[in-house]
Amino acid sequence: MIRLGIAAWTNLIVVRPAQTRRCVVIGAGVLGAAVAARLATAGMRVTLLEADQPGHGTSRWSFAWVNSNDKGPKAYHDLNQAGIRAWAELAPALDGAAWYRPVGHLELAASDAECSARVRRLTEWGYSAHLIDAAEAAALEPALRLPEPGACAAWFPGEAYLLTEPLIQRLVASATAHGATLLTGDQGRVTGLARGRVRTAAGDVVAADEIVCCAGRWTPQLTALAGPGGPVPLIAWDTPGSPAPELIVRIGPVRPDGPVRVIHTPQLALRPHSGGLLHLEAPDADVDLYTPDPDLRRWATEGLHRARRAVRGLQHAVVAGYQVCVRPLPADGQSIVGRLPGAEWLYVAVTHSGVTLAAHLSRLIAAELTADAPSAELAPYRPDRFAGTAVPTIGR
Numbered sequence: 001m002i003r004l005g006i007a008a009w010t011n012l013i014v015v016r017p018a019q020t021r022r023c024v025v026i027g028a029g030v031l032g033a034a035v036a037a038r039l040a041t042a043g044m045r046v047t048l049l050e051a052d053q054p055g056h057g058t059s060r061w062s063f064a065w066v067n068s069n070d071k072g073p074k075a076y077h078d079l080n081q082a083g084i085r086a087w088a089e090l091a092p093a094l095d096g097a098a099w100y101r102p103v104g105h106l107e108l109a110a111s112d113a114e115c116s117a118r119v120r121r122l123t124e125w126g127y128s129a130h131l132i133d134a135a136e137a138a139a140l141e142p143a144l145r146l147p148e149p150g151a152c153a154a155w156f157p158g159e160a161y162l163l164t165e166p167l168i169q170r171l172v173a174s175a176t177a178h179g180a181t182l183l184t185g186d187q188g189r190v191t192g193l194a195r196g197r198v199r200t201a202a203g204d205v206v207a208a209d210e211i212v213c214c215a216g217r218w219t220p221q222l223t224a225l226a227g228p229g230g231p232v233p234l235i236a237w238d239t240p241g242s243p244a245p246e247l248i249v250r251i252g253p254v255r256p257d258g259p260v261r262v263i264h265t266p267q268l269a270l271r272p273h274s275g276g277l278l279h280l281e282a283p284d285a286d287v288d289l290y291t292p293d294p295d296l297r298r299w300a301t302e303g304l305h306r307a308r309r310a311v312r313g314l315q316h317a318v319v320a321g322y323q324v325c326v327r328p329l330p331a332d333g334q335s336i337v338g339r340l341p342g343a344e345w346l347y348v349a350v351t352h353s354g355v356t357l358a359a360h361l362s363r364l365i366a367a368e369l370t371a372d373a374p375s376a377e378l379a380p381y382r383p384d385r386f387a388g389t390a391v392p393t394i395g396r
């Protein structure tokens with residue numbers, strides 16, 4: 001990359017013309033980092049622009065459960081199942097020991113009827129799902145206090161969780177090892193978009209043959225910079241009562257014989273986290289971006305108490321931290337991937353379940369952009385499905 005001082009109004013960053021095409025990826029969350037790594041590995045000249053630090057957006061706080069446990073319709077289930085396989089394939093080449101945890105998922109069900117029906121449906125769809133009894137649940141997760149005998153428990157051995165911070169570090173390192181440039185802070189914060197050109201807050205302009213927006217929940221702000229293209233409708237996350245924000249809680253210390261799997265009880269989702277902590281989410285924690293801190297602290301304490309009731313050996317655990325974090329929630333719940341109608345030079349990728357999906361989506365996106373051949377698997381997820389329709393919204 002050469003910086004030329006030829007224009008008075010800006011610095012012009014010229015990504016060297018090449019045998020390869022130049023691609024700007026906006027956002028270094030799990031999705032953008034994976035896309036940048038795939039494109040750079042495929043030989044594209046990649047510039048990865050990140051307003052903050054890689055992995056400090058939604059991906060940092062995600063429950064990061066890799067699953068296709070309750071996702072429909074069938075095509076979306078299959079996409080997520082391909083996501084599970086894609087991480088298993090990527091892990092050996094990307095120091096998976098640091099971030100890949102294929103430990104399975106144990107569920108103590110809230111509703112026997114719903115759980116049994118889901119296990120039956122998933123089995124019919126070729127997914128590994130089993131109803132188990134209390135003795136089997138105890139053998140799988142000795143730290144867990146089990147409910148009354150006869151309650152429904154289910155075991156999903158193919159599911160996993162990821163530690164997103166070390167994962168994203170490795171994805172970015174893989175991209176840069178294949179020639180990508182990472183720019184962060186003002187140099188990486190995108191403030192203007194036009195065909196073939198990306199302007200940053202530092203006043204630089206990066207030239208590109210392809211621009212891929214992986215800005216997570218900030219995607220609508222980025223697509224608005226592209227002019228009259230779109231829409232890319234996400235559920236508004238900054239309105240009071242929005243379902244997009246969620247409270248995550250980290251507690252510890254956890255004894256070495258503490259839980260090892262992804263666990264759901266009717267009152268709690270939990271999994272191990274690095275540093276001897278557990279990561280918790282209480283599904284009924286009623287928070288948004290305006291919830292006062294004392295209420296957040298009260299929910300965090302409630303999570304700790306629920307965890308103590310669910311798991312043995314947590315009597316010395318305390319709340320190590322809590323954070324409201326925000327899901328990017330496409331208005332119809334499905335991924336949005338492809339060229340923006342009206343501004344086809346901008347390729348958009350935004351999704352919930354982005355941790356599950358990033359390894360597979362990034363492979364499909366890289367194949368489309370390098371071979372210029374549309375992916376049939378991505379056909380249901382194109383942004384043009386929203387064109388000319390009233391944008392649905394979901395409230396609480």
Ligand SMILES: Cc1cc2nc3c(=O)[nH]c(=O)nc-3n(C[C@H](O)[C@H](O)[C@H](O)COP(=O)(O)OP(=O)(O)OC[C@H]3O[C@@H](n4cnc5c(N)ncnc54)[C@H](O)[C@@H]3O)c2cc1C
Nearest residue numbers: 027029030031051057058059062065190216353354355356
């Ligand atoms: C509480 C919670 C639990 C979740 N649980 C799961 C789960 O169990 N399994 C699962 O698969 N998914 C889960 N998700 C969803 C998943 O975490 C997200 O889909 C995923 O992290 C989105 O990744 P991303 O890379 O698209 O976005 P992000 O990680 O948010 O990355 C976007 C990046 O874009 C950058 N950016 C924004 N604006 C600009 C700009 N102008 N210029 C440059 N950079 C910019 C941001 O700084 C950020 O780093 C959960 C989410 C939440 C909130």
